Amino acid sequence: MPYVTVEMLEGRTDEQKKAxxxxxxxxxxxxxxxxxxxxxxxxxxxxxxxYGVGGKRLID
Structure with a gap:
């Protein structure tokens, strides 16, 4: 039974996740x-x- 985990930043629609x-x-x-x-x-x-990149959170 293959298991696949996709990690991504929040913000996609339900339709995008379904696709x-x-x-x-x-x-x-x-x-x-x-x-x-x-x-x-x-x-x-x-x-x-x-989530941070370059020492800064993405929301900052």
Whole structure:
């Protein structure tokens, strides 16, 4: 059973996340031959307050 975790900053719409899950699932099925019903995709959204680049939070 393949598990895929996608980490990204918050702010995508539900439709965008739905499309992402569908396309990631398609890619896993195509490349591994796994059964579509067995592919699990986790979308983890990172709050911009909890993410920093170059010593600064993205919201600052």
């Amino acid at each position: 992402l899950i569908e396309k990631v699932t398609d890619a896993v099925v195509e490349t591994t031959g796994a059964s579509r019903e067995k592919v699990v995709v986790f979308v983890e959204e990172i709050n911009k307050q909890h």
